[in-house]
Amino acid sequence: MIEHTTRVARSAFAGHRVAAIILRHLYVMRTSWPRVLEMAYWPTVQMLVWGFASQFFAQHSSWVAQAGGVLIGAVLLWEVMFRSNLGFSLSFLEEMWARNLGQLYLTPLRPHEHIVALTAMSLIRTIIGLTPPSLLAIALYKFNIYGLGLPLLAFFANLMLTGWCVGLFTSALVLRFGMGAESLAWVLIFGLSPLSGIYYPISILPHWLQTVAYALPPAHVFEGMRAVMFDGVFRWDLFTNALTLNALYFTAFTAFFLFMVHVARKKGLFLNMGE
Amino acid sequence: MTDQPAIHVSSLVKDYGEVRAVDGIGFSVAPGAVVGLLGGNGAGKTTTISMLLGLLLPTSGKVEVLGHDMTSGDRFAVLPRMNFASPYVNLPYRLTVFQNLKVYGLLYGIRDIGGRIRGLARDLDLEPFLDTPARKLSSGQKTRVTLAKALLNQPEVLLLDEPTASLDPDTGDFVRTYLQDYAQDSGCAILLASHNMQEVERLCSRIMIMKQGRIHAEGTPAELGRRFGRASLEEVFLDIARAPREVAS
Numbered sequence: 001m002i003e004h005t006t007r008v009a010r011s012a013f014a015g016h017r018v019a020a021i022i023l024r025h026l027y028v029m030r031t032s033w034p035r036v037l038e039m040a041y042w043p044t045v046q047m048l049v050w051g052f053a054s055q056f057f058a059q060h061s062s063w064v065a066q067a068g069g070v071l072i073g074a075v076l077l078w079e080v081m082f083r084s085n086l087g088f089s090l091s092f093l094e095e096m097w098a099r100n101l102g103q104l105y106l107t108p109l110r111p112h113e114h115i116v117a118l119t120a121m122s123l124i125r126t127i128i129g130l131t132p133p134s135l136l137a138i139a140l141y142k143f144n145i146y147g148l149g150l151p152l153l154a155f156f157a158n159l160m161l162t163g164w165c166v167g168l169f170t171s172a173l174v175l176r177f178g179m180g181a182e183s184l185a186w187v188l189i190f191g192l193s194p195l196s197g198i199y200y201p202i203s204i205l206p207h208w209l210q211t212v213a214y215a216l217p218p219a220h221v222f223e224g225m226r227a228v229m230f231d232g233v234f235r236w237d238l239f240t241n242a243l244t245l246n247a248l249y250f251t252a253f254t255a256f257f258l259f260m261v262h263v264a265r266k267k268g269l270f271l272n273m274g275e
Numbered sequence: 276m277t278d279q280p281a282i283h284v285s286s287l288v289k290d291y292g293e294v295r296a297v298d299g300i301g302f303s304v305a306p307g308a309v310v311g312l313l314g315g316n317g318a319g320k321t322t323t324i325s326m327l328l329g330l331l332l333p334t335s336g337k338v339e340v341l342g343h344d345m346t347s348g349d350r351f352a353v354l355p356r357m358n359f360a361s362p363y364v365n366l367p368y369r370l371t372v373f374q375n376l377k378v379y380g381l382l383y384g385i386r387d388i389g390g391r392i393r394g395l396a397r398d399l400d401l402e403p404f405l406d407t408p409a410r411k412l413s414s415g416q417k418t419r420v421t422l423a424k425a426l427l428n429q430p431e432v433l434l435l436d437e438p439t440a441s442l443d444p445d446t447g448d449f450v451r452t453y454l455q456d457y458a459q460d461s462g463c464a465i466l467l468a469s470h471n472m473q474e475v476e477r478l479c480s481r482i483m484i485m486k487q488g489r490i491h492a493e494g495t496p497a498e499l500g501r502r503f504g505r506a507s508l509e510e511v512f513l514d515i516a517r518a519p520r521e522v523a524s
Contacts, residue, residue: 012351020381024367027374031408098367106328107382108354262332268291270330271321 013116017109021117022124025091039129043079047133050075051141069143070229071199076134076145077155077225078198080126081218082189084163085170087125088118089185092171096179102270111261115254118171119164126160148225151234155221158239161246162217163189168253172260175269197222217242217249279342281306281432281464282327287336289322289488296322298488299336306431307462309454311475313508314485315516320468323485324434327466328359340432353432355383360425361436362418368410372401372420375409376427383428395423399453415446422450426457435467439474451477472509482508484515491515 029036054071057064064070095101104114137143145152170184195209196218202210213219220242227235264270282304289297297319304310314320325331326338329350338345343353366375373392380388396402399419404412412420418438425433438454439447455478458465469475475482476496484492484499492499492515496508503511 014384016381016384020378023381024370024374024378027370027378028367031369094367098369099365100367102330103364103366104382106330106354106359107379108351108384109382110351265330265332268322268325268331271325 012110013113014108017107017113018117018120021104021109021114022120025094025121026124028094036128039083039125040132043076043083043129044133044136046075046079047072047137048140051137051143054141054143066230069137069141069145070226072137072141072143073145073148073225073229074198074222076130076137077159077222078193078196079130079133080156081159081163081192081196083126083129084122084160085166085189086163086185087122087129088164088167089170089174090125091118091121092167093174093182093185096174096182101175105261105270111258112254115168115257118167122164122167123160126163148228151224151228154234154239155225158217158221158242158246161243161250162192162221165246165249165253166192168250168257172253172257175257175260175264178269192216192218195219201226214241215245217245220245279306280304280339281308281341282466283337283339284323284327285337287323287326287338288334289319289326289331290334295488297326297333300485300488300490301336302483302490302493304432304464304466306464307458308481309458309465309467309479311479311482312466312468312485313470313472313475313482313512314468318485319488320485321436322488324359324436324466324468327434328357329354355428356430357432357434358425358428358430359434359436360421360438362414362421362438362440362442363436364421366409366417366420366424369408371406371408372396372412373405375420376423379424380427385427391427392423395426399423400449414441415443418442418446418450422453429461429463431461431463433463433465435465435469437469437471438467439469439471447471447474454478472507472512476508484512486515 050071054064054069057071058068095104134145137145166189170181170188173181173184195213195216197213202213202219202223205213220238224235224238224242227233227238280303284303285301287297287300288295300323312320312323322331326333327340327345329345332346340357341353343349370378376392376395377388380391385391396405399422401419401423404416409417409420422438439450442450451474454465457463467475467478479496481495482493482499483490492502492511494502499508499511500506503514505511505514
């Protein structure tokens with residue numbers, strides 16, 4: 001007769017199932033150095049471009065001269081959000097490319113555990129991608145983003161959350177509409193950039209657009225970053241606004257993702273994954 | 276053994292828009308029984324298995340495995356006790372055989388994963404290529420790895436979709452013998468969808484033949500032969516496949 005070799009798996013959340021998904025992606029990363037290189041390549045290029053631009057603007061713009069490194073800080077924080085989204089979405093897409101999602105969803109893995117594993121992979125990918133350019137910025141431009149101290153942690157956390165929200169949304173769309181929606185994983189987040197005030201204050205936007213911008217968490221984060229860099233003040237109000245909005249969006253997009261899992265079960269989409 | 280069936284399906288219907296893929300079927304599989312599900316392409320076998328796995332929601336009807344409703348969150352209580360194998364599903368191709376089995380072992384919460392993998396590798400002759408990436412496996416090797424994945428958690432209910440398709444006769448026989456021994460030794464209930472009549476006759480104590488989403492005939496291989504006046508299961512299958520729908524039933 002069958003011996004009981006499995007752990008009791010009735011719990012609504014099990015760390016070993018989350019660890020399984022993380023391990024699966026770490027195995028893929030270990031066998032593919034171009035994937036690891038790609039994570040750091042583009043953030044480093046971006047940092048170099050904006051580093052030189054900063055040096056030029058520092059001599060020709062009184063605004064930039066007031067806070068050296070504001071543009072490098074902005075690009076690094078933007079990359080946090082971009083990499084967070086990409087880290088989440090690509091880990092989800094890996095299962096689609098491998099046509100493995102159906103196999104995963106017939107194991108005891110619960111969708112919310114899958115989400116937790118994807119956020120963990122997003123964090124790992126973001127740290128791998130952002131560490132080299134942030135250290136290079138110190139070496140090349142004497143800009144130390146870690147000098148922001150605890151506020152950096154607040155900005156990082158909020159931007160990671162926003163990236164996960166976009167990742168959840170695009171992954172849900174890919175689940176529903178298949179690989180035809182794959183490119184959204186890369187492009188959708190760019191739609192947020194004009195409204196995020198990455199390189200300029202939100203006040204530069206038309207009044208009606210400012211309202212839209214402030215409905216998005218990144219606008220509060222980048223305003224908060226400028227408050228620290230220009231005025232040396234951590235704006236708790238901006239931090240709270242960003243966190244509240246992120247909590248709302250994260251809850252909404254998690255519900256959307258779970259709903260799409262339900263739709264996928266209803267329409268038999270797990271059986272026909274792929275292009 | 277308990278009186279509770281390992282698998283219980285009643286009035287099961289699945290519609291895809293205007294198309295009815297499964298049309299009000301009902302059956303039970305007792306613990307320890309090996310039941311064959313036969314049918315031509317599009318008969319509704321894979322759709323039925325997908326609903327049993329909880330991957331597909333029925334339009335109406337009841338699907339229970341080991342007493343748990345597979346349409347609701349209740350399925351998570353039974354998913355660790357069942358598994359599935361098919362040569363048509365992929366494992367992540369960049370991962371080695373060992374890595375794939377380790378990931379699935381973790382998902383099923385297997386204690387002593389390494390020991391379990393080594394045991395299955397020995398039984399299924401996987402040892403020579405445990406460190407080979409899944410993409411480099413031959414179809415016979417891939418089938419055995421998929422079977423190892425399906426047996427990792429020592430399932431009480433095993434669903435198999437054409438487990439020996441595209442295998443050479445020797446490997447096919449090896450897999451059939453292994454499944455036969457596993458079912459006898461473990462008391463696992465197996466539902467086997469196949470096009471291979473000899474395989475079904477050898478492994479299954481009872482057979483259901485599906486056509487156009489319905490179960491058109493059911494019984495032991497000998498009973499079906501008598502009922503249709505045919506000497507072999509293949510002839511019974513062809514009779515049903517070629518008959519107009521209303522006559523076949």
